[in-house]
Amino acid sequence: xxxxxxxxxxxEWFGGSGPLADVVVSSRxxxxxxxxxxxxxxxxxxxxxxxxxEKLKAAVMSLDLGDxxxxxxxxxxxxxxxxxxxxxxxxxxxxxxxxxPRGVVIANGEFFTAMIxxxxxxxxxxxxxxxxxxxxxxxxxxxxxxIEQKIDYAFHPRYGYLTACPTNVxxxxxxxxxxxxxxxxxxxxIEKFFAAAKSMNLAVRGLFGEGTEAVGDFYxxxxxxxxxxSEVEIVDEFTDSTIPKIVExxxxxxxxxxxxxxEMLDDKTSRAIGLLKNxxxxxxxxxxxxxxxxxxxxxxxxxxxxxxxxINELFMLTQPxxxxxxxxxxxxxxxxxxxxxxxxxSRLNQN
Amino acid sequence: MQCQFCKxxxxxxxxxxITDGQRSETHLCELCAQKQGLTVKxxxxxxxxxxxxxxxxxxxxxxxxxxxxxxxxxxxxxxxEFRKKSIxxxxxxxxxxxxxxxxxxxxxxxxxxxxxGKVPSKAPGETKKHSELSALRRELQVAVxxxxxxxxxxxxxxxxxxxxxxx
Numbered sequence: 001x002x003x004x005x006x007x008x009x010x011x012e013w014f015g016g017s018g019p020l021a022d023v024v025v026s027s028r029x030x031x032x033x034x035x036x037x038x039x040x041x042x043x044x045x046x047x048x049x050x051x052x053x054e055k056l057k058a059a060v061m062s063l064d065l066g067d068x069x070x071x072x073x074x075x076x077x078x079x080x081x082x083x084x085x086x087x088x089x090x091x092x093x094x095x096x097x098x099x100x101p102r103g104v105v106i107a108n109g110e111f112f113t114a115m116i117x118x119x120x121x122x123x124x125x126x127x128x129x130x131x132x133x134x135x136x137x138x139x140x141x142x143x144x145x146x147i148e149q150k151i152d153y154a155f156h157p158r159y160g161y162l163t164a165c166p167t168n169v170x171x172x173x174x175x176x177x178x179x180x181x182x183x184x185x186x187x188x189x190i191e192k193f194f195a196a197a198k199s200m201n202l203a204v205r206g207l208f209g210e211g212t213e214a215v216g217d218f219y220x221x222x223x224x225x226x227x228x229x230s231e232v233e234i235v236d237e238f239t240d241s242t243i244p245k246i247v248e249x250x251x252x253x254x255x256x257x258x259x260x261x262x263e264m265l266d267d268k269t270s271r272a273i274g275l276l277k278n279x280x281x282x283x284x285x286x287x288x289x290x291x292x293x294x295x296x297x298x299x300x301x302x303x304x305x306x307x308x309x310x311i312n313e314l315f316m317l318t319q320p321x322x323x324x325x326x327x328x329x330x331x332x333x334x335x336x337x338x339x340x341x342x343x344x345x346s347r348l349n350q351n
Numbered sequence: 352m353q354c355q356f357c358k359x360x361x362x363x364x365x366x367x368x369i370t371d372g373q374r375s376e377t378h379l380c381e382l383c384a385q386k387q388g389l390t391v392k393x394x395x396x397x398x399x400x401x402x403x404x405x406x407x408x409x410x411x412x413x414x415x416x417x418x419x420x421x422x423x424x425x426x427x428x429x430x431x432e433f434r435k436k437s438i439x440x441x442x443x444x445x446x447x448x449x450x451x452x453x454x455x456x457x458x459x460x461x462x463x464x465x466x467x468g469k470v471p472s473k474a475p476g477e478t479k480k481h482s483e484l485s486a487l488r489r490e491l492q493v494a495v496x497x498x499x500x501x502x503x504x505x506x507x508x509x510x511x512x513x514x515x516x517x518x
Contacts, residue, residue, distance in 0.1 A: 037488035039441040043426045119438075141469065148471050154442040155474060159456075160466025162442040166452060167459045169445070171468040201461060227456065228463020285352065 003072070007084050007325050010316050011110040011127070016308035018130015022299045023247045025178040025207075025218065025312075028089075029136040029235070030125035031144055032163045032172035036152040040164040041100075041117055049101040049117055056116045059150040060105045060124075063143060068108045075101055080330070083321030089127070091115055112143065120163050120172075122147075131243055133175055137235045160227065170227030175234050177243055178207050182217040182296040183253035186268070193219075193246065200242065201225055216288030216315070217296075221246070254300055269297025273306070277348050281334075282341040287318050306348060314344055354380035356387075364389065414451050423447045425492060487513070 013026045034040060038052055057071060074082060074095060082096040091104050095118045102117035114124035126140040154162040160170040168174075184190045197204045207218035221242075223234050257265045272293035276282075282290075295311045297303035316322065318340045324331050327339060352362045360380030366389065368375050379387065419431045426440030430448055433439060445452070457464050487510050494503040 034442065036442070037492075039426045039492075040439055042436070042438050043428065043440040144469075145472060148473065152473070153471055155471050156442070156445055156466070158465055159445050160468065160470075162445055164438050166437070166439070166445075166456050169456065170460065170463065170466045173468075225460045225463060227460035228465060228467060229460075230468035232468075283352070 003081050003084060004325055006088075006108075006110065007322055008317070010309065010313045011088055013111060013127035013129045014312050014316060015129050016312045018128065018132055020243070020247050021130040021308070023180055023250050024131040024243060025180055026127055026129050027131055027133045027136050028125055028127045028174075028176045028178070029133060029140050030123060030174040030176070031140055032120040032161070032168045032174070033122040033124075033144070033147075034154040034162055034164070035121050036154045038121065038154075041119070041121065042164065046100055052121050053101045053103060053116050055151060056114075056122050057103060057105065059147050060114045060116075060122075062150070063146050065107050065112060065143065067111070069105050069112075070108070071103055071105050073103045075099075075103070080321055080325050084325050087319040087321050088316070092118060092123075094118060112139075119165060120168070131177065131239065133177070133235045133239050137175075137231060141231070167224070168226050171229075171231050171234070173226055173231050173234060174222055175238055176220050176222040177238060179219045179221060179243075179246060179250075180217055180292070180295060181219060181246075181250050182292050183257055184250050185217050186265075187253045187256055189249070189253055193249070196246075197221060202242070215285055216292040218292070254296070258300070265297075265300075266302055268293050269300075269302050272297065273303060273348070276344050278345070279341045281337040282344065283333075283337055284318065284320055284340065287340055287344065288315070291315055310347060314347060318343060352378050354378065354383050356380075356383035418451070 013028075016025075018024070018026070035052060035055065038044070038048065041049065041052075044052065061069060061071060063069075072081070072085070074085075074091065077085075082091070085091045085104065086093050086096050088110065090106055090110065090113045092115065095102065095104070095115050098118070100117065102115075104116065105114040107113070111128065112124070112126050114122060116122055124140065124143065126136045126143070128136050156162050161172040163169050163172055181190065181193065184193055194204055201224050203222045203224050205220045205222070206215060207220050223238070225234075272290040276287075276290050276294060291311055291314055294303065294306065295308065298306050298308060298311065317326065320336055323336050323339050323343075331339065354360045354362045355378050357380060360382060362378035362380055364379045364381060364384040366377040366379065366384075368377070379389070414430055420429050422429050423440060423444050424447070425443040428440030428444060430451055433444070433448065433452070439445070453464065487506055491503055491506040491510065494500075494506055
């Protein structure tokens, strides 16, 4: 499997299906683990890192995941390849930019990835479309059990799974849900969402773009507490309480728009499709912004003739590194804007 | 998007002001924003936040200057180094620095101080062997660091023996 074989398609977990898919794009559960008998990475020499890498790579590659897996050595990978992996959420930005022996094992369907030698020796995650955190947890826990048959984890009777940073210690779990919240922002209520997340000690990040800026109204909501609370409790709280509430708020905001400002709503979504179908140059920021409006318009049945999978595909394939890898050449921003507009135009005009 | 002031650089700072219910947006590059006297509030990195927490946290037993410089016998990291980066050097640091780091751990986990949740399936019945193994491994690390290869070889054999009886 080569990277350019997956870079021309949408990840399964971003396909637009699954429970509550109008608002919940995808679910992810990540586990942080370290090997017993080794120091954490900040204290490891390059040969020690290689030893850890080889050990974990062998353990993960030998698992039966019901899908083919492939390995990419991040220390030797081209910049563009690494950027594509980051854009697809298969590795973290930190993993792409770090130094030293490190890599990632990826399942063909992209539902599973295992970063080796990121901040911890092993950080593995399972993705699924829509709200499926329980399914993610069950799957990653089974994979964790299988790996544990082959190696010994650093585990403490009091502190649980030991991690390089004490903010991850205990369960080592990070539960994340990717949310599309355009109506909350449009109705000026997104700050309420931030405040609610903060009061529940949850972290909010943007799904696209660098840093925390949430371009295109996509937000990633994650737990921060990992000690003193079990994995199942965290997953249940998200699944049964936190996420349904946010989905309800977003849907209320959508209803509000429909009742109080239908013209404004239709103006925004119609402008979005008009621009996307006709623009000749489009920046990645503008594309995310307009595609977000379009996605909302389609989900609210104000726009027909475009499917959610097509929109999701455009979100993914028009990211800067994807454009370049798929066109087989390095492109300056102006060239990317032209190609991006061309891809969006031809895809939307097919429908 | 271009900077509204110099019309040259890309605008990376987006300022939204609401005055008397009127919303206005300004888009600036970093340079022009600085000239306008705008300081950019970036997200505080987690480790910085932790370091700050650590420095203000009331500690039942404040670390003395000697404690600050005391190094973990297994990885060599000092408390001072941990405070700087909030990253441990090895799994043993959780025990070595326990009394100093406990308040931070509890703070970042809403008071949580003891693991509850999944336990490695190997752990329960074999806890003893487990800890013996990890003790041997620690000794092995020390022996290797001290270049005491004779002792290291013996330890390695012991470890392998234990691992074999496990199967």
